[in-house]
Amino acid sequence: MRQLKAVIFDVDGTLAETERDGHRSAFNRAFKQGGLDWFWDVSLYGELLSVTGGKERMLYYLQHSHHTPEEKRRLKAQIPDIHHIKTAYYTKALETGELGLRPGVGRLLNELRDQGLKLAIATTTTEANIRALISSTLGKAALSWFEVIAAGDVVEHKKPAPDIFLLCLQKLGLDAAECVAIEDSSNGLKAALAAGLVTLVTTSFYTRQQDFSGAACVVDFLGDTSHPCQHIAGLEVDGQVTLQTLKDMHEQAYH
Numbered sequence: 577m578r579q580l581k582a583v584i585f586d587v588d589g590t591l592a593e594t595e596r597d598g599h600r601s602a603f604n605r606a607f608k609q610g611g612l613d614w615f616w617d618v619s620l621y622g623e624l625l626s627v628t629g630g631k632e633r634m635l636y637y638l639q640h641s642h643h644t645p646e647e648k649r650r651l652k653a654q655i656p657d658i659h660h661i662k663t664a665y666y667t668k669a670l671e672t673g674e675l676g677l678r679p680g681v682g683r684l685l686n687e688l689r690d691q692g693l694k695l696a697i698a699t700t701t702t703e704a705n706i707r708a709l710i711s712s713t714l715g716k717a718a719l720s721w722f723e724v725i726a727a728g729d730v731v732e733h734k735k736p737a738p739d740i741f742l743l744c745l746q747k748l749g750l751d752a753a754e755c756v757a758i759e760d761s762s763n764g765l766k767a768a769l770a771a772g773l774v775t776l777v778t779t780s781f782y783t784r785q786q787d788f789s790g791a792a793c794v795v796d797f798l799g800d801t802s803h804p805c806q807h808i809a810g811l812e813v814d815g816q817v818t819l820q821t822l823k824d825m826h827e828q829a830y831h
């Protein structure tokens with residue numbers, strides 16, 4: 577059996593609850609600054625999350641909007657600029673410490689590092705956003721904990737396509753059978769499974785009701801002694817996801 581050598585983390589919804597009060601708020605601020613009368617409330621944003629990637633999400637919304645064909649053409653050309661403004665608002669908000677890591681994330685990252693596992697990131701979001709999140713929560717030095725950060729537009733097809741995970745594996749120089757993935761959404765799970773990765777899901781604010789068929793284990797978050805996690809499906813977990821949980825998951829898949 578192949579040994580477990582690396583753990584590949586999603587970012588949004590997995591490392592931190594970034595969507596509702598981070599990305600969504602930044603989009604709305606950017607729309608206002610760009611002179612758009614768009615506002616994505618909490619529930620609408622939940623629906624729009626089925627489209628992964630901020631620019632792709634804006635394009636989808638524009639295509640289904642009340643704007644005239646002429647306005648749609650003009651606004652489509654503005655999407656990259658407005659998204660740029662959104663990224664600036666988002667990273668600024670993180671710098672002020674508005675968002676923390678989910679319970680157990682820091683604990684598990686430290687345990688994996690201590691035990692010699694490689695850490696990597698495979699995400700749809702813009703790389704600047706990850707740098708801002710890691711720096712503001714774990715400190716700038718923690719950026720070097722991640723051997724690979726695969727993010728955003730570096731692949732043609734975003735999740736649920738497997739491309740970002742495949743790129744991450746290629747950069748790690750490892751086979752899918754030597755890694756596990758940690759995700760929070762059905763789109764992320766589909767992407768990881770399509771890349772051949774055994775996957776653990778921590779459900780998040782917007783993904784709680786989604787279908788996680790195929791996940792090796794589903795919990796509400798990674799958990800720690802003061803915030804034990806609840807087991808939802810798959811491999812049993814007693815209060816917190818540890819390296820041993822990931823090893824058991826891996827072994828069960830490849831026994």
Ligand code: XBP
Nearest residue numbers: 588599628629630699700701702764
């Ligand atoms: C995250 C996303 C991202 C963020 C916005 O998905 O879909 O698009 O919402 O980030 P996942 P950008 O957690 O599955 O990777 O605006 O930088 O695209």
Ligand code: MG
Nearest residue numbers: 586588589760
């Ligand atoms: Mg996610």
